[in-house]
Amino acid sequence: MKRVRCPKCQNRIPFDDSRYEEGQTLVFECPECRKQFGIRIGPRKQEEEEPAGPSCGSIIVVENVFHFRQELPLKMGDNVIGRYVPGTNINTPIETVDPSVDTTHCIITVSKNRQGSLQYVLRDAPSGTGTFVGNTILRDKDRLRIEDGTIITIGATTLILSTGEEK
Ligand SMILES: [Zn+2]
Incomplete structure (x- = not known):
């Protein structure tokens, strides 16, 4: 109307x-x-326009008892991941009631290498319960290169990196 x-x-x-x-x-x-x-009658507005700029992939949050499945788009620079709370100022919040996910838990930094392809580096925020890739916990100084399909565990929550690249 x-x-x-x-x-x-x-x-x-x-x-x-x-x-x-x-x-x-x-x-x-x-x-x-x-x-x-x-x-x-003017042109109709496009509904749910995609954000401008090329896609930097996304993080898939696997559904569990604390939340439903979510897909969080990533952007260039630091993507600060944590549990959503009202008033949060992190840019990649997860809607979850998982108490073992900190409100600022881990960070994925997206950048371009010299060849122009995107690279993804994960670090712990630091968090209370740690950030895991496979069975390895990231220590405070660790900066881990992650790739399409990398599985990250924070608290009881599983995240999967999807770079959106053609294979
Ligand atoms: Zn009139």
């Missing part, structure tokens, strides 16, 4: 724009002042 404003009395008139084609001209009669006027 949209509204058009009467050019004479400023009355707002609702109409169902989904019934009309882009570029079509409609004629209204204002129910208040009887003024007749035409409008042209």
